[in-house]
Amino acid sequence: MPIIAIRNMTKRFGQTVAVRELDLEIADGEFVTLLGPSGCGKTTTLRCLSGLEEPDTGEIHFGDRCVFSSARGVVVPPGGRGIGLVFQHYALWPHMTVFQNVAFGLRKKGLTRSEIRTRVRSTLGVLGLDEHEGRYPSELSGGQQQRVALARMIVTQPEILLFDEPLSNLDAKLRMTLRAELKRLHGEIGATTVYVTHDQLEALTLSTRIAVMKDGVVQQMDTPQEVYHFPRNLFVAEFMGNPTANFLPATVTSAGPPPTVALQWNPDVPLVLPSPTPLPESAEVVINVRPEDIGFSVTPQSGYLPATVYATLPTGAECITYGRLTPGGQEVVLKGPEEEHACLGLNQPFWLGLKRGNVFDAREGTLISSFGFSSREEDS
Amino acid sequence: MNTRAWLRRRLLRLVRRPERAWGLGLILVLLVFVVIPLGYMAVHSFMFDSLGPRYVRGAVPGELTTFYWQRVLTGGLARSIFWQPFLNSLLIAILMTAIALPTGALFAWLVARTDVPFKGFFSAALIVPYIVPSWTVGLAWLTVFKSPRFGGQPGLLYAVLGIDPPAWLGYGLLPIVISLGIHYVPYTFILLRGALTTIDAQLEESAEILGSKRWEILRKITFPLVLPALGSAFVLTFGKGLGEFGTQAFLGLPIRYYTLSTRVYAAFQNRQQAEGYVLTLILILVTTLTVFANQKLIGARKRYTTISGKGAYHRVTKLGRWRRPATALLGAFILLFVAGPLGLITLETVMRYEGQYALSNLTLHYWIGAGDPMLAEGQPGIFRSSFILGAIGNSLQLAVITALVCGVLGIMLGYVVVRMRGTVLSRSIEFLSFTPYMIPGIAFGGIYLSLFARSWGPLPALYGTLTLLVLTCTMKYLPFASSSGVAAMHQIDPSLEEAAELHGARWGRRFVRILAPLAKSGFLSAVLLTLITTMRTLDLIVLLVTPQTRTMTSILFRFQQQSFTQHAYGIMLLIVIITLIGHFAVRRLGGKIEF
Numbered sequence: 001m002p003i004i005a006i007r008n009m010t011k012r013f014g015q016t017v018a019v020r021e022l023d024l025e026i027a028d029g030e031f032v033t034l035l036g037p038s039g040c041g042k043t044t045t046l047r048c049l050s051g052l053e054e055p056d057t058g059e060i061h062f063g064d065r066c067v068f069s070s071a072r073g074v075v076v077p078p079g080g081r082g083i084g085l086v087f088q089h090y091a092l093w094p095h096m097t098v099f100q101n102v103a104f105g106l107r108k109k110g111l112t113r114s115e116i117r118t119r120v121r122s123t124l125g126v127l128g129l130d131e132h133e134g135r136y137p138s139e140l141s142g143g144q145q146q147r148v149a150l151a152r153m154i155v156t157q158p159e160i161l162l163f164d165e166p167l168s169n170l171d172a173k174l175r176m177t178l179r180a181e182l183k184r185l186h187g188e189i190g191a192t193t194v195y196v197t198h199d200q201l202e203a204l205t206l207s208t209r210i211a212v213m214k215d216g217v218v219q220q221m222d223t224p225q226e227v228y229h230f231p232r233n234l235f236v237a238e239f240m241g242n243p244t245a246n247f248l249p250a251t252v253t254s255a256g257p258p259p260t261v262a263l264q265w266n267p268d269v270p271l272v273l274p275s276p277t278p279l280p281e282s283a284e285v286v287i288n289v290r291p292e293d294i295g296f297s298v299t300p301q302s303g304y305l306p307a308t309v310y311a312t313l314p315t316g317a318e319c320i321t322y323g324r325l326t327p328g329g330q331e332v333v334l335k336g337p338e339e340e341h342a343c344l345g346l347n348q349p350f351w352l353g354l355k356r357g358n359v360f361d362a363r364e365g366t367l368i369s370s371f372g373f374s375s376r377e378e379d380s
Numbered sequence: 381m382n383t384r385a386w387l388r389r390r391l392l393r394l395v396r397r398p399e400r401a402w403g404l405g406l407i408l409v410l411l412v413f414v415v416i417p418l419g420y421m422a423v424h425s426f427m428f429d430s431l432g433p434r435y436v437r438g439a440v441p442g443e444l445t446t447f448y449w450q451r452v453l454t455g456g457l458a459r460s461i462f463w464q465p466f467l468n469s470l471l472i473a474i475l476m477t478a479i480a481l482p483t484g485a486l487f488a489w490l491v492a493r494t495d496v497p498f499k500g501f502f503s504a505a506l507i508v509p510y511i512v513p514s515w516t517v518g519l520a521w522l523t524v525f526k527s528p529r530f531g532g533q534p535g536l537l538y539a540v541l542g543i544d545p546p547a548w549l550g551y552g553l554l555p556i557v558i559s560l561g562i563h564y565v566p567y568t569f570i571l572l573r574g575a576l577t578t579i580d581a582q583l584e585e586s587a588e589i590l591g592s593k594r595w596e597i598l599r600k601i602t603f604p605l606v607l608p609a610l611g612s613a614f615v616l617t618f619g620k621g622l623g624e625f626g627t628q629a630f631l632g633l634p635i636r637y638y639t640l641s642t643r644v645y646a647a648f649q650n651r652q653q654a655e656g657y658v659l660t661l662i663l664i665l666v667t668t669l670t671v672f673a674n675q676k677l678i679g680a681r682k683r684y685t686t687i688s689g690k691g692a693y694h695r696v697t698k699l700g701r702w703r704r705p706a707t708a709l710l711g712a713f714i715l716l717f718v719a720g721p722l723g724l725i726t727l728e729t730v731m732r733y734e735g736q737y738a739l740s741n742l743t744l745h746y747w748i749g750a751g752d753p754m755l756a757e758g759q760p761g762i763f764r765s766s767f768i769l770g771a772i773g774n775s776l777q778l779a780v781i782t783a784l785v786c787g788v789l790g791i792m793l794g795y796v797v798v799r800m801r802g803t804v805l806s807r808s809i810e811f812l813s814f815t816p817y818m819i820p821g822i823a824f825g826g827i828y829l830s831l832f833a834r835s836w837g838p839l840p841a842l843y844g845t846l847t848l849l850v851l852t853c854t855m856k857y858l859p860f861a862s863s864s865g866v867a868a869m870h871q872i873d874p875s876l877e878e879a880a881e882l883h884g885a886r887w888g889r890r891f892v893r894i895l896a897p898l899a900k901s902g903f904l905s906a907v908l909l910t911l912i913t914t915m916r917t918l919d920l921i922v923l924l925v926t927p928q929t930r931t932m933t934s935i936l937f938r939f940q941q942q943s944f945t946q947h948a949y950g951i952m953l954l955i956v957i958i959t960l961i962g963h964f965a966v967r968r969l970g971g972k973i974e975f
Contacts, residue, residue, distance in 0.1 A: 052878050054393065073385030075392045079884025091875035095897045104893075105883035156883065 003028040003192050004049065004160065007205040009058030011044050011216075018044040019055070020216040026209075031186050031193045033203040036213035037239070042196045045213075046162050049194060050085050051078035062160065084153030085162040089144050089169065092137040098124070098148050099133040105156045110218040143174045154189065161186075164197040167202065179205055200240055204228060212236050229373070230358065234365040237288045237358065243320060243333050246294070249362060252279045258371075261285065265328030269305055271354065275371035281360065285368070289357035291320065291335035293372070296352045298343060304351035307332060309344045323352065398887050403796040403805045406789075410812040413855045417546070417827045418815075421501075424830075425449065425657035432654070448654040452662075461643065462659065469640040472556055472628070473621040478615050479561030484568025485610065487710065491569075492576040494697045496706050503573075505714045510566035511963045512956045513916040513933070515626035517559035519940070519952060520721030522630065523728050525550035533734035533945065536724075540737055552637040559627050562717045569614040575609035578604070581694050594697065615674040615910045619667045623820025625919030630940060637901050640666075641822045641919070648826045648923050656830075660823035723958065731948040746946035756944045762951065768935065772954070775915060775932040782853040783911035785941060786861040789854070790906050791899060794865025799874065810866070817859040821919035828852045829923045844926040852924060853914045860913070868902030905966045912962035916955050 004026040019041040026032050034042035047053035049060065051067065054075060060068040062083075067076040092101055099120055106116045124130055127147045137145055146166065153161060163182075167175045183206055186193055197203055203210045204224045212220040212235075220232040231237035253270060254260040259279040261271050263376060266288040271287075279285065297304060307323040310331070315322075319341035323332050326349070334352060344350060356372025394401055425448060433441040435445055436594040454464045490496045491503055509517065525545045535550070537543050548554055579602065587597045625641045632642060640663050647656035699706055728734070732743040732755070743749070744761070751758040763770050793813055800806040816824060832851065833843035842848035872895060880890045896903075918933040925934040932951050939948035 052881065054389070069385075070389070071382070071385060073388035075389055077392075077396055077884070078878070078882045083882065085879070085882050087875040087879065088873060089873060091873060091879040093879070093894060093898075094878055104880065152879070305881075333819065 002026055003063050004194070005059075005061040006045070006049070007059045007061075009045075009048060009055045009060065009125070011041075011048060011053065011055045016126075017216050019048070019344070022058070022216070022218065024211065024218065024221070026192060026194065028192055029190050031183075031195065031206060031208045033195045033207040033210045034212050034213055035197060035200060035203040035239075037198060038268060040213040041216035042198075042213050043164055044083075044216075046164055046194060046196045049160075050083055050162055051076060051081050052085075055274045071136075072136060081160075082158050083160045083162055084158035085157065086146075086149045086153050086164065086166045088165045090137075090149040090166075092145055092148055092152075094137050096136075097133065098129060098135050098137070098140070098151075101137070101148055102133075102152045102155050105152065109156070119155060120151075123151045126154075127151050143178065144171050146170065146311075150185070154185070154191075159191060161191045161193045163193065163197075166195075175202075182206060200242065212239060216275055230367065230370060231288075232288065232367050234288070234360050237360070241363050243291055245288055245290045246332050248289070248330070250279055250285055250287050252283045252285060255279055255281045259369075261287065261320070263287075263305070263325075263328075265325050265330045266305055269303075271305075272303060273354075273359070273371040274356075275359075275369055279369060284362035285359055286360045286362050286365075287354065288360060289354045291333045293355045293357055294332070294334040294352050295355050296321075296334060296336075296344075296350050296351050298348075300351050301353065304353045306349060306351055307347045309346055309350065311346070312341060314338050314341070314343055323350065394494055397799075399529070399796045399799045399804070402792055403800060403809060406793055406796060406809050406813070407805065409789075410809065413851070414812050414815050417831050418819075420831055421657045421827050422661060425654055425661060426928060427654065430650065430656040431652055433807065439880070444522045450891045452655060452658045460638075461655070462640075462662075465638040465640050465643045466662070468553070468632075468638065469622055471553065472560065472624075472639060473618050475553075475557040476561040476564060476621045477617045478613060479557065480564035481568050481610070483561070483713075484565045484613065485572050487713075488569045488572035488576060490706055490710065492573045493694060493810055494699050495703065496699065496710065497703075498707070499921055502710050502714070505718055506569050506710075507566045507963075508718050508960070509563050510570075511912070511959050513626065513918070513952070513959075514563040514624060515630050515809050515918070516725070516952065516956065517562050517717060517721050518555065518627040518631050519949065520724045521555045521559055522550070523724045523945075523949075525555065533943070535735065536737070539735035547635055551631050551635040556627055556631045556637075559631070560621055560624055563627075564617045568610070571609045571613045571616075575606040577694070579605050579694075580680075584694070607757070619670045622667055622670070622747050623663060623822065623919075625820070625822045625922070626937075629937070641820060644820075644822050644826055645919075648829060653830050656826050660819075660826055663823050664819050667820060671818065674887045696794065722953075723932035725949045725952055725956075729946050729953060730947065743854075746950055756947060757942075759947060760945060762947065762954070768947070768951065771930045771932050771951075774846065774929060778849050778853065778931060779914040781846075781850050782857065782914045783907045785850065786857050786910040787853050787903050787907035789858060790861025791868065791903055792865070793858075793862040794867070794869035794899075795895070797862070797866050798869040809835075810862070813862040814859050816856050819856075821856065821917065822922070824856050825852060825923040828855075843924075844928055846929050848924055849921055849929055849931070852920060853910075853917065856920055857910045857913055860909055864902050864906035864909070865899075868899040868906075871902070872898050874924050901969050905969050908962050908966045908969070912959040912966075915962070916959050 002025040004024070006022055006024040008019065009019060009297050017328045018310045022045060024045075034045055036042050044053060048055045048068070055068060055070065057070045058068075059066060059070070062081065066072070066074050067081050068074055093104070096104070102120045102123060103116050105117060105244065121130070121133070124133055127150055129144065129147055129151060132140060132144060140148065148371045149166070167178055170178065179202060195206060207224055209221060210224055210227045214225060214235050220227055220236050227236065228240055231240060234247070238247070249264040250261040250271070251264070252259055253262050255278040256273075257276050257278045259273050259275060261273060261279075263269070263271065281337070300306070306326045308326055310322040312319055315338075317338060318335055319338040320333060320335050321341050321344055323334070324330070325332060332352065354372075357370070358367055359369045359371065360366060361368050381514050426444055426446060428436070428439045428441050428443050428445055428447065430441050432441050432443075432447075439445070439447075452458060480871050482861060487502075487506055491506075496502070520561055522535065524536040526533070527538060527544055527547070527550050528534050529544070529547070535545070583605065584597050584601050587601050592600070623641055626647065628639045628642050629645065632639060638646070640659060643660045644656055644663060647653075647659055665902045668809045706806050729746055730742050730744060732741050732745060745752065745755065746761050749761040750764055751760040759765060759767075793809060796807050828848065828851070832839065832848055834839065835841040842851070876898070877890050880894050885893065916933065918937060921931060922934060925931060932955055936948050936955075939945075939951070
């Protein structure tokens with residue numbers, strides 16, 4: 001039985017539909033990320049789970065308990081749902097000390113003063129905040145405030161943890177540290193977690209499953225590897241990956257297997273896609289290849305496309321190179337170890353080959369086939 | 381989904397989030413006490429009032445007519461009832477703005493940007509004319525320039541130098557313009573000083589790097605940037621000046637120099653309600669037009685925020701040889717128009733006979749003396765007179781109750797407006813709660829007199845009760861309280877409340893534990909500001925008071941008309957002291973001055 005089940009949930013704000021007929025199931029102990037651009041409905045979904053927002057229609061079940069049902073008029077208030085939430089801006093009460101902030105939720109639970117003190121102290125200890133219990137939030141650094149917010153959430157031992165872009169206000173270094181901490185925390189308490197972010201790296205590193213959302217609809221819900229390598233449609237393919245993957249419009253010239261395609265920009269070079277599945281003859285498709293899945297050569301090779309170097313952006317360990325296909329001029333981006341790319345100078349001609357990728361229906365935008373992956377991956 | 385489920389959800393939501401229920405309550409209050417009075421007045425300006433039959437043969441009170449509009453605008457008496465007072469009002473507003481704006485702007489620039497000395501002192505002292513009642517300078521003016529020709533005692537000029545000042549120097553346009561001009565200098569001063577210190581210094585420094593001279597920067601960069609602030613200062617000064625009552629009554633009525641506001645007063649005083657409505661509507665219309673004209677002139681596009689947070693450090697302009705004259709100018713202004721008037725008023729209260737400037741004439745009789753039939757018709761000293769002490773008690777009671785009610789309403793209003801931001805309800809509440817601001821005090825009092833004096837619907841007749849005064853002051857000063865409330869609630873991110881809700885805190889607990897502590901200083905400064913404003917209000921309540929509900933300002937007005945000068949000025953001094961204490965309490969709380 002899933003611990004969280006959302007059924008047919010819709011939430012409107014005036015004319016705009018924030019969440020549209022959403023169905024979502026999350027198993028006990030999972031770490032699910034709701035990922036998507038701003039306005040995709042991920043935060044609204046989270047707030048509906050927390051009870052701070054009330055859906056227009058649908059049902060929400062936590063385990064065997066119904067916490068919201070529009071049909072039956074069930075609305076369990078946020079405080080009665082057994083959840084914890086960390087807000088984007090932490091929402092620490094500025095007029096209370098760290099201790100008071102964390103203790104707030106315990107005061108109603110009928111605990112004695114000393115019990116409260118023990119529990120607050122031990123929670124603060126877990127998060128390395130022992131020395132700061134007398135401080136006010138404004139006297140803490142961003143990372144420490146974040147930890148207080150975490151402490152305030154977990155001190156009441158909720159079954160479900162909700163996070164609303166909790167790391168977006170921190171600098172890159174601190175974000176990395178806290179990501180590790182969040183993952184450890186999830187492993188330790190094992191509470192089911194729903195985490196909202198627009199940062200794909202955060203989603204990929206933390207989650208057991210990712211739900212990519214757009215316009216209030218879940219586009220794909222899968223493991224991070226699956227979402228990254230086999231995006232179900234063009235939106236997911238475009239959203240995942242940094243820099244954005246390459247999308248090359250093409251026509252299928254021979255069904256195969258292996259199928260052959262001709263690129264719209266450079267139809268003279270027939271491209272044979274290493275795939276065991278045939279493609280419909282003369283179908284309009286989009287070939288999607290990640291930057292790291294493009295090989296290159298400074299000498300012509302069969303099945304490789306000619307291009308020139310537009311710009312190289314070394315980042316230390318690796319290098320991102322932007323090129324332009326010749327003829328055609330379409331931009332392509334490839335990523336590889338810096339020492340390999342070091343030989344590429346400005347405007348220099350080179351040849352690139354598509355090692356593995358996905359084929360999408362150009363009109364529908366849906367995934368029809370993948371190529372170049374080892375068969376084990378393709379089966380999954 | 382069935383109806384019961386829907387109803388259940390609605391109810392649960394209402395309990396969980398009270399803002400909608402409150403919002404509806406507030407709208408009801410605003411409808412009853414703002415919209416209906418305005419509508420009532422507009423409708424009744426087209427109906428014969430109870431005195432109608434006296435003017436028009438066969439007129440039936442309540443019958444529809446355009447008689448009053450014609451009488452005021454085009455009739456044979458229109459010139460003296462309306463046009464002349466209207467022109468006087470306009471002239472006063474224009475001239476006093478012409479004094480207040482440049483003076484305030486110059487002082488703001490001197491204090492904010494130059495190396496003029498004693499900045500702290502000047503800043504504090506320059507705000508005083510605004511804190512004390514607007515007629516303070518006017519009353520002090522009289523002590524110097526009044527003449528026995530218009531009843532009463534001689535002024536300082538006559539008594540000491542033997543010069544009988546001409547009427548135009550003692551009463552009417554000139555002194556009204558000067559005393560109101562001085563009262564409104566702080567408006568421009570405060571607004572412009574704020575703008576000048578918050579402009580991003582980099583904007584000016586960029587021009588300097590491009591080779592601009594100081595004067596050019598001031599003209600081409602600084603001035604356009606502070607223009608919106610100057611525009612607000614203009615509207616506030618001009619709009620308020622139009623509706624001023626006290627000064628115009630004290631300095632105009634003795635020589636029958638009428639303005640729109642004193643005409644409104646006279647009409648209601650003479651029970652010519654319908655005429656009063658017509659004049660009130662015109663007064664409100666003109667004030668409203670000023671506000672809209674400003675919005676058109678300055679324009680939404682130029683409403684840039686000049687606050688940048690960083691780079692607010694401005695290099696000080698060295699005045700060089702102008703430093704001394706500038707210091708002297710500021711000093712002279714404070715001596716002549718701040719310290720001087722207060723000193724003269726104080727002196728007046730300890731003089732047995734007015735106009736006799738001799739040590740032997742000094743007395744504390746008017747403060748602590750028992751009644752003397754030869755002095756002020758036997759009226760005992762301020763601290764011995766049950767009549768005056770009663771008024772002080774009433775004033776304090778009125779101010780405290782009004783302030784508390786306003787403060788609570790303001791916080792509720794702020795909560796609803798901010799939490800429901802974007803809804804029609806929120807916008808209507810914000811707009812309606814601001815409306816009383818556009819209605820001059822004397823007009824507001826007039827409307828409430830005619831509407832709530834008699835029993836009306838479920839409301840009992842309120843005439844002669846303190847409740848009526850509290851009601852009037854509360855609604856009139858709601859704009860201050862609501863803007864403080866909205867500002868306070870803006871500071872509190874909704875997530876702070878939601879975080880408590882997640883821990884199961886119901887609304888009451890959220891309010892006590894989270895909202896109240898965070899909104900505390902905003903609430904207190906709103907309360908104190910309303911308190912001092914109510915303490916010094918005359919125009920708003922002058923039509924509503926009865927002997928039982930007399931206040932300090934109302935008996936001051938009466939004593940002044942009876943030429944019980946020492947008593948009047950003594951009460952004046954008490955009001956000044958109370959308002960100054962209130963003001964410094966607000967400052968200590970870190971509150972801002974509201975206009």
